[in-house]
Amino acid sequence: MTVLVNGTEIVLSGTVGDLYWDECFTASDVILALAQVGRGQDVTIRLNSGGGIATEGAAIHSAIAAHGGRKTIVVEGIAASAASVIAMAGDDVVMSPGALMMVHDPSGFTFGTVDDHEKQITALTALATAMAGIYAEKTGKAVNEVRADMRAEIWMTPEEAVSGGYADRVLTRASGADPEPQPTAFDYRLFEHPPERLVALSDRRAWTNRARSAAASPAIPPRLTEKPMATEPAGNGPALPHNPSAALAAVVDGPRADASSTTLARADAAEIAKLCVDGGVPAMASTLLAEGVTVAQAKERIGAAGQINDLVALARRKDPTLPAELGATMLAEGKTVEQARSVLFDKLVAAEEKTAVSSHVPADGKGDPTARIVGHYRAATGAKPRAA
Known part of the structure; x- marks a missing residue:
């Protein structure tokens, strides 16, 4: 389970967005978790992610930013790529000792005509501009400064993230506290300038092929693919299955007649959350779920x-x-x-x-x-x- 709710604390770990083969968390998962915490409650979100789908990261950022209480986001291990966009939603962004944050340009792959490639360029340019606006709002930097950081793909220590305005402070750990969290499983070789220790960690723990292991998945370019993946493949190929996070049960589970009814309830809750995001009213999800409305x-x-x-x-x-x-x-x-x-x-x-x-x-x-x-x-x- 990559989304855990414990009182007013939410733990998010794994890949941003459902890529079908990795442990992941989605905007629907986060909306449901926030609903369980309570609309006006202060919340602490512990984040450990190497990134994933850029647009899913933006949707999660919006959902957290719309939450009524004060948001403290603690980066544990790593917040890279789309995960760093999520971190920007915090009123207080805290870096754990030894954690890393990374910002870079979104990327994607295109197969098709010149027109197809030009459309991809337009889409990626718009996405990069939107992400830069989020970073600029948090850091206080000009958008062109942020764009320079993104193009360079900068990796920041806790102190560097605070100095650059991407974080507010470094967490002070008490003596005898738990060991520092390790970066979550991810093939860090997909980035352009990953730290050597992350590449070595990927090799040592056999994370290097995770992002390429799904059968019939499209080839992934040298950088992390952040172009949103279609729910149905192009052409006449079979649709890829969607597996909602088990964390949905934390919000909707009550006495159930059988397993099939639980599955249906979780699917309904996920659909309602997605409808709220798509409809531009993510904050409504907690109200609708609390009332137990149908789809x-x-x-x-x-x-x-x-x-x-x-x-x-x-x-x-x-x-x-x-x-x-x-x-x-x-x-x-x-x-x-x-x-x-x-x-x-x-x-x-x-x-x-x-x-x-x-x-x-x-x-x-x-x-x-x-x-x-x-x-x-x-x-x-x-x-x-x-x-x-």
């Missing part, structure tokens, strides 16, 4: 959340003074789409009336601010007139 009910709620967020965005185009977090506030209050429309309607009318130059209302009603905003709002949102 169908979750889809309906997530769809309604999307509509509310769209309505808020539309209203803010008319009145930019409306708070950007208004949608999240109404969702937390459990408002329906119709109730959200009503709230926005009232706020827009109030704002229009405040800015009206004259209180005189012409007979045709064209100068009536309320009538004007009603017309705009109904036309934009399809809202129906409310009964007097």
Whole structure:
């Protein structure tokens, strides 16, 4: 099990994203773990990962950043590549003595025409820019400085990570404490400039072929492949199986009739968590799972959340003074789409009336601010007139 929840502490170890043959953790796993800790609870996340799928790392970063409590991320062993992106979500990023952090450019492989390769270049450039924004926000560096670090593939000791702004402090271990954590299993030869001790460790512990051992897997380039892998292979090949982490049981397990019902419950929980991530509302996962909703009910709620967020965005185009977090506030209050429309309607009318130059209302009603905003709002949102 690569995700462990113990009270307000979460342990994440292994590869970032489900690559089918390694021990791993996914965004769904992390969302479920955070839900078990509790939305507003402070949390300590112990991270030990050589990286994996870049976009999965970004999704996990977003899920942790959206958590309501204070986040302390302790890098134990290593946080490289996509795992270093995850580490940036911490309010307090702590390096264990002897741990390593690495940042570099995402990479991928392409098979196809010139157009296919050009699309890959565009995708990797956009991904690198997004990752640089995450690093820059944490470190306080300019984006171009971070991009230079990424291109150079820098490996940092705890002190170097703190000096560079990628971490906040080095953990002080008490005498007699447990031995320093070792880097998690990974083929570190896939990187461009890995420390010799990691390469030797990979050889000594037979980690060197882990990333190439899956039957019918595509060839992996010299650097770590971070291009998100498809859930279905190209062409007519068989779909690769997905094995949800056993950590899902920590959130959804209760008295079960049999093993098959447990498997179904875990699969539903994982699907609900993924729906929340894909719908742009990762924080909703803990609420939906706590309520025990079905996948169908979750889809309906997530769809309604999307509509509310769209309505808020539309209203803010008319009145930019409306708070950007208004949608999240109404969702937390459990408002329906119709109730959200009503709230926005009232706020827009109030704002229009405040800015009206004259209180005189012409007979045709064209100068009536309320009538004007009603017309705009109904036309934009399809809202129906409310009964007097």
